Amino acid sequence: MSGYTSTLAGPERGITEPQATFSTCFGAPFLPRPAARYAELLGEKLDESGASVYLVNTGWSGGSYGVGSRIKLRYTRAMVTAALNGELDKQEFYTDEIFNVSVPKACPGVPEEILTPKNTWADKEAYDKTARDLAARFRKNFSKYNNMPEAVVKAGPQG
8 A cells, every 4th residue: 555665866866865755656646536445456356366476675784775786686586586487385484573564484595594684684773773764664654544434443553
């Protein structure tokens, strides 16, 4: 529901470092119905099809802007391949305490530390602070949605 990305320096005039940006379902200007309806529709389609859903982090790893770097494309490809060929279904998962998502403990072709972002940061306290700030931004953005099903609310960041 809270499509998240960051506006990067370069393409946007006056931007010198990444800034958090949210857009309902990554397409707010094109969605005529309330966000809750799209959440319901997605849930219905997932229930009908039995499809698995995976969130792939293709963004920043190893530290905040200026310290870390983007996740290598070969790791992103390996994660998508593992999701498509069913390898991720065979993995053990843990629940991230801040973002409340299930994270695989292993993925073929991907170093384990990439799967647990905190492990890529030298400064673990800085990671915790940054992650909690981002989770709070998600919660604040999500608070604007009315009549959202309780299950959707509970599925979001809690930490």
